[in-house]
Amino acid sequence: MNQNLYEILGVETTATKIEIKSAYRKAALEHHPDKGGNEEEFRRKNEAYEVLSDDEKRKVYDTELNRPKPVNRGLNMFGMFGNLFKFVQKAHKEFQKERPVSYEKFVSLEQICRRETVSLRITRDRLCGCQIRDNGPCDECSGKGYTVSTKTINGNLSSIRMNCTPCRGTGKKIMYCNRCREKSGIVDSPKTIQFDISPDTLDGYRFLFPGEGNQGRNTLPGDFIVVIRLQPHTYRIDSQNLVYIRETTLKEALCGYTEYLHHPDGRRFRISVESTSPDKPCVVKGYGLTTDGDFIVRHSVSFPNLSEEQKEQIARIL
Numbered sequence: 001m002n003q004n005l006y007e008i009l010g011v012e013t014t015a016t017k018i019e020i021k022s023a024y025r026k027a028a029l030e031h032h033p034d035k036g037g038n039e040e041e042f043r044r045k046n047e048a049y050e051v052l053s054d055d056e057k058r059k060v061y062d063t064e065l066n067r068p069k070p071v072n073r074g075l076n077m078f079g080m081f082g083n084l085f086k087f088v089q090k091a092h093k094e095f096q097k098e099r100p101v102s103y104e105k106f107v108s109l110e111q112i113c114r115r116e117t118v119s120l121r122i123t124r125d126r127l128c129g130c131q132i133r134d135n136g137p138c139d140e141c142s143g144k145g146y147t148v149s150t151k152t153i154n155g156n157l158s159s160i161r162m163n164c165t166p167c168r169g170t171g172k173k174i175m176y177c178n179r180c181r182e183k184s185g186i187v188d189s190p191k192t193i194q195f196d197i198s199p200d201t202l203d204g205y206r207f208l209f210p211g212e213g214n215q216g217r218n219t220l221p222g223d224f225i226v227v228i229r230l231q232p233h234t235y236r237i238d239s240q241n242l243v244y245i246r247e248t249t250l251k252e253a254l255c256g257y258t259e260y261l262h263h264p265d266g267r268r269f270r271i272s273v274e275s276t277s278p279d280k281p282c283v284v285k286g287y288g289l290t291t292d293g294d295f296i297v298r299h300s301v302s303f304p305n306l307s308e309e310q311k312e313q314i315a316r317i318l
Helices: 005-009 017-031 041-050 055-063 082-094 109-113 250-255 310-318
Strands: 101-107 117-127 147-152 156-163 185-194 206-209 225-230 235-237 241-249 257-262 268-273 282-284 295-302
Touching: 005 017, 005 041, 017 041, 017 109, 041 055, 055 185, 101 117, 101 241, 185 225, 241 250, 268 295
Parallel strands: 101 225, 241 295
Antiparallel strands: 117 185, 147 156, 206 225, 235 241, 257 268, 282 295
């Protein structure tokens, strides 16, 4: 014997929302596939709860359930409730998420190394609060959400059902306040979002903020995505290492030098080089992007223009 949705959840037709939710939780724990339950039974419990937990869907369902049935005919749940499940599918379709919004945020290497918290002020499209209020049924369709017109096709008179234009198929009267009238029920909604950057969030890293994007009249809010872009800097990043190309004079290359350098995170450290060459870098351990990397100084040696006398002197020394 086919069961109705109340019987599937094991509740009375007069059950409250709390009783329905409690029955569903108990059934979900018992029949969840991950707990060794029956997948088909779990699906039926979910479908029943999806309808009975929603006031509008339950009202449509109860109307169909209490409709007088023809005598001596079996009760076919899927035939009887076909329109209801189409209604549920239509609701899912109409309330899809908006497309995500992407925003490129440029940050400096110094901010990355200091692991700063970045604040970003964004403005999204949001449904105005006046659109949530119940303004009564639509005058055009009397709350049905559709209109029916007649048309002659191939000599036959046919009825054509179409979504109501004034209420956009919602069945409710649409009215705009002064704040949202220009954008037909949509308002600008500013918000400040924050995210932490670090050496793990280099160029191209994406921060996802679910539901913080735009919202349309018949859509759920989409996601907001922040894409990190690294500003130009004087270093080369090699895995966790920071590579610094230093312009070095011939005198420094031959005689050595001592210098204080600044790490992008603000630290100051000293290097001492006795002599060097382009293929002989100076490596400072633990001073890379992270402590797992190194600060590597490579030398670009510049050669001066020498007089003949200077060349002779160098030749005698070397």
